[in-house]
Structures are given as C-alpha cells and as structure tokens.
Amino acid sequence: MENGVGRQILDAYKRCEFRALVQLYLDVADDHEARANHDAACYYWTVAYVFALQEGMDCAEELRQKLAAHGREY
Amino acid sequence: MERPTVTESTLSAVLQPVATARGLPNAHYVDPEMHQLEREKALFDNWVGVAFGKDVREPGSAMPVDFMGQPLLLVRDKAGKLRVFQNTCRHRGMILIEEAGPIRGAIRCPYHSWCYSLEGKLVTTPHVGGPGINIAPEIVREELGLIEIRSHVWQDIVFANISGKAPEFGDYADTLLSRWREFEKPVYHGGPESSFKLEVNCNWKLAVENYCESYHLPWVHPELNSYSKLEDHYHIINSGAFSGQGTLVYNPRLDDTGRKFADFDGLSAKWDKSAEYIALFPNVLLGVHRDHTFAILLQPVDHQTTIEHVEIYYAQQSSLGDDVADLRQKNAAMWRAVFEEDIFVVEGMQRGRNGLKFDGGKFSPAMDEPTHTFHHWVATQLSK
Ligand code: FES
Ligand SMILES: [Fe+2]
Numbered sequence: 001m002e003n004g005v006g007r008q009i010l011d012a013y014k015r016c017e018f019r020a021l022v023q024l025y026l027d028v029a030d031d032h033e034a035r036a037n038h039d040a041a042c043y044y045w046t047v048a049y050v051f052a053l054q055e056g057m058d059c060a061e062e063l064r065q066k067l068a069a070h071g072r073e074y
Numbered sequence: 075m076e077r078p079t080v081t082e083s084t085l086s087a088v089l090q091p092v093a094t095a096r097g098l099p100n101a102h103y104v105d106p107e108m109h110q111l112e113r114e115k116a117l118f119d120n121w122v123g124v125a126f127g128k129d130v131r132e133p134g135s136a137m138p139v140d141f142m143g144q145p146l147l148l149v150r151d152k153a154g155k156l157r158v159f160q161n162t163c164r165h166r167g168m169i170l171i172e173e174a175g176p177i178r179g180a181i182r183c184p185y186h187s188w189c190y191s192l193e194g195k196l197v198t199t200p201h202v203g204g205p206g207i208n209i210a211p212e213i214v215r216e217e218l219g220l221i222e223i224r225s226h227v228w229q230d231i232v233f234a235n236i237s238g239k240a241p242e243f244g245d246y247a248d249t250l251l252s253r254w255r256e257f258e259k260p261v262y263h264g265g266p267e268s269s270f271k272l273e274v275n276c277n278w279k280l281a282v283e284n285y286c287e288s289y290h291l292p293w294v295h296p297e298l299n300s301y302s303k304l305e306d307h308y309h310i311i312n313s314g315a316f317s318g319q320g321t322l323v324y325n326p327r328l329d330d331t332g333r334k335f336a337d338f339d340g341l342s343a344k345w346d347k348s349a350e351y352i353a354l355f356p357n358v359l360l361g362v363h364r365d366h367t368f369a370i371l372l373q374p375v376d377h378q379t380t381i382e383h384v385e386i387y388y389a390q391q392s393s394l395g396d397d398v399a400d401l402r403q404k405n406a407a408m409w410r411a412v413f414e415e416d417i418f419v420v421e422g423m424q425r426g427r428n429g430l431k432f433d434g435g436k437f438s439p440a441m442d443e444p445t446h447t448f449h450h451w452v453a454t455q456l457s458k
Contacts, residue, residue: 042206049208050187050200056179064198073198073208074215 018051022059025051042072049073088434088453092446097434098453103277103427109377112279113142116356116455118236121243123358123371124148125232126385127156128263129174134192136181137174142374144236146223147171149181151192158225158234159194164218181220194220230261230387231358231369249312250354256341257362261387262394264366267406268386274417276424278357278374281382282448284420285370286353288319289441294415309444310352313451317444318352324363328401328408335365335398335405336390353444355451365389368409378424384413 005028012020029044045066052060067073087096101108124141130148138161139146147161147170161170168185171177180189180197189197196215203210224235226243228251233243240246251258263269274281284290288307291298303323310318324347326334338345341364349363359370359382366388373381386406388394393402426432437446 039206043201044206046200046206046208050182050189050198053180053189053197054178054182060179067208071209072203072206 018055019057022048022052022055022057026059026063038070042067042070046072084434085453085457088449089457092437092443093439095437095446095449097437097446098279098449099434100427100430100432102279102452103424104377106377109277109374111456112452113374114237115458116452117142117374118144119239119455119458120356121226121233121235121240121246122356123231123354123369124158124234125371126263126369126383127227127230127232128385130156130232132176134177135174136171136177138169138171141234141236145169146234147181147220148232149177149192149194156225156227156232157192157194158223158232160221160223162221163188164196164220165199170220190220194222196220229257229360229367229369230263230385231371233358246315247354249314250316250352253310254350254362256345257338257367259338259389261367261389262391264386264388264402264406265394267403270384270406270410272382272384272413272417273375274380274382274420275378276380276420277377277427278372278380279448279452280420280423281370281372281380281416282353282355282357282359283445284416284423285351285359286318286444286448287442288321289438290419294419295412298412310350311443311447313447315451316352316354317447318350318360319444320348320350322347324349326363326365326405328404333398333401335388335393335401337364338389353448355448365393366405370413382413384409 005024009021009024012024025044025048029041029048032044033041045063049060049063049067052063064073084099088098102112122141124146125137125139125148130137130150133150133152133154135150137148139148145161147159149157149159151157163170163183163185165183165186165188168183170181170183177192180191182189187200191197196218198208199213200208202208202213224238226233228243244251288304292304306321306323308320310320345364349361351361353359357372359372361368366386368384368386371383373383375381386409
C-alpha cells in the first residue's frame, strides 16, 4: 500500500471515521483490481465491506456483489 | 459451619399454609451457593424483568445488560421489534457490544469482525476462508446467528426468560393481565426525574417481600399512612405468579391549586380511589394508579446486594407537559422518599438473617399472606 494512503487509513482508524475508511479501502482495492491483483483487491474490498455494513452504507451491497463475483462472498 | 442445602424438610415447612408455615431459612439470604441455585430455578427459569423499552427506543438502538452475570444485548430491530440476544459472538465468544448506543448498520464483533444484522442474522464472516475469502463450507451462516433469548414487552418492561423453560408470558401473567386489563394502554415515561436507582444491601427477595405487604405501612411510612390507613388496604394473592396489596383511598394531593395529572381513558369507577401494588414474581414490582404507574426492576447483584431500577410512567401525554413539570418532580420525590424509607428494613432483615438461630420467622395469618405467597412460590420453584 502506498505510504500516503497508509497514513490516511491509520488516521481514520484513530478517529473512528469508518465512512472514510470505506472509501480509502475501496480505492486501494480498486487499484489492485485494475492491476489484476484479485487476491489483494478482495482483501481490501472485504475490509471496506465490513465497515460499510457496520455503518449501514448503500455501497455495502455493491461491495458484496464485487466479492461474490470473485467467489469470496455469498 | 454446616453447609446449607435445599432439603425437603426445610422447604416443606415453607410450603405449609400461612398459619403453620415457616419462612425461607437463612441460607436463602446469606449463602452465595443458595443464591446460585435460586438464580437458575427462581429467576432464569421464569420471566425476569431486565430493562425498560424506553431505553432502546429507536430502530437500531442497542443496549447491553448484565443480568446476574448473563450478558444480554437488547436491540430494537428495523421493524421496531425489541429483541434480546445473548451478547456473545458465535465465533470466539467475544462480548459484542460494550456500551449503549445506536447501531447504524450491522453489529460488528470487535474481535474478528463477524457482522450480524439487527435481527441477529450472521451477515458476513471476513477472511474466514483465508485472506479476502469470506466464505467457507464449514461456516454455515444460517446456523450461526446470534442466540436470541425469549423476551416479552409489557407496560414497557422488557421481560426475558433466560433458560427458555417458562410458559408463555401471557399464560404466566394471565391473571394479572386480566386484573389490570384497563391499564393496557400506552404509558408515557415521566423523564429524567422519573427514573432513579437505589442500591440496597439486601438479598433481592427481601425487596419483594417488603413490597408486597402492607403490614409495615403505619410504622415505616407514617406519612403515607396519614391518609392511607392500614384498614384501607387489601391483600392480593395469586400463588402462581404474584402477590401484593391494594389501597381504597388513593387520593393524590400534589398541588394546592387543584392541578393534577390526567387519568387513563375509560377506567371503571373502582379506580377512582383504588391503587394496587403487586410483585410479579420473581423480580418486578409494579404500581398502578388512575393517573400514573411505576415499575421497579430488581437486579440481584449478589446474594446480599440488589439494585432497584425505578421508572415512573404517566397515563397521558399531557402529563409530560411543562405546566406540570413541578408535579412530576413532586410525585417522583414522594415515591423516592417512600422507597428510601424501606431501605433500613430490607437491610435490617438481611443482617438479621445472620442470626444462626433465626428459623425463617413466623407469619401473621391476617397480615403476612402476600409475603408467604412469595415464599411459597420460591420454595415451589426450588422443588421443581
Ligand atoms: S470472536 Fe467475534 S468475530 Fe471472532
Ligand atoms: Fe414500604
């Protein structure tokens, strides 16, 4: 993970900014997906998905579908 | 010291008719092991009051409750139904929720982030099949939802049956529900001053026993008795589930200018002057009057410590208005004073039961029947 994003993620954790975390992890995951790193993409989508579920965000459903398309979620 | 046990002979003495019965022996008050036995048989096998619905009001509201060591989680689900879950993750048994507050989406376990819906369904199990793989053939989500504890909400009181062995709440409390059918209406919590807790140094049963009898009124509550005399009280007995007392002269005078709280709609004339105070066994103490009700949930902390959670509700929304805020204050202060007057007796009875030669006591057949009814009920639970 790129250093700047890493710091942003830690900051968001510290401040319990879960909605921001969702976006940060989503970006990291999409980046990996664009480079065909499917395992890494699914890993970060999973983290984004969990926080999106916790926060009741609409994007949770899209994330579930992405993971399901890779056989990683029901 | 001889280890106290539940023996047939001690319980059979309690199970006699009031005239010849003995009260429950000391062990039922001073022995931690007996307390554990009663926890299972008298409390967990029955419907215990654990919380109030007003504290979990909105969909998504959640509140952890520790009831006698049982970690419970109260959740108002999306449809507005109040549910009681075991506050324990199905994965490694982590406590799920530590503090009351709103759940915005899912209940996420703080350990490995398994997520549950407000309805208790297991929604996701991150990395359970390895990093980034959230499924595994061994992890059958349908079988791993939160454990739901049987619950029932009545008069805003959240009842739970922890072992799952009790009859339906409606069957258990049937006679009381019919007796108070006229109060089966929405109730309106009086607000912050109508909510208070008292921590008392006594076994939970003594709080029940003192609550359901009127014999002590002239001595312990002289003020109450100045308008509500002993002869104006009657006993209420139901050996299966409750006992208590009623008064025939309920006549609140909170205000000199004649302001008062509005009554429940459609009450029969009986309630113009009557009010009733009933202990619904094991741990819920109730009071109904034409204009307000209250409930006290007894939270047994250990064999000699009890927290009384008191909440006062009004019959009509109009009683929550600013114009009667001072009356609500007075009413709450009046009840608090009454309940505080009872503390020295329940604590004194607790200490009295350290007297090795106390034999459970002798009941007055005329005055102590509600108390004996409760002892009889406890003994019956322990004999099951
Ligand atoms: S203990 Fe809850 S997810 Fe592991
Ligand atoms: Fe009293």
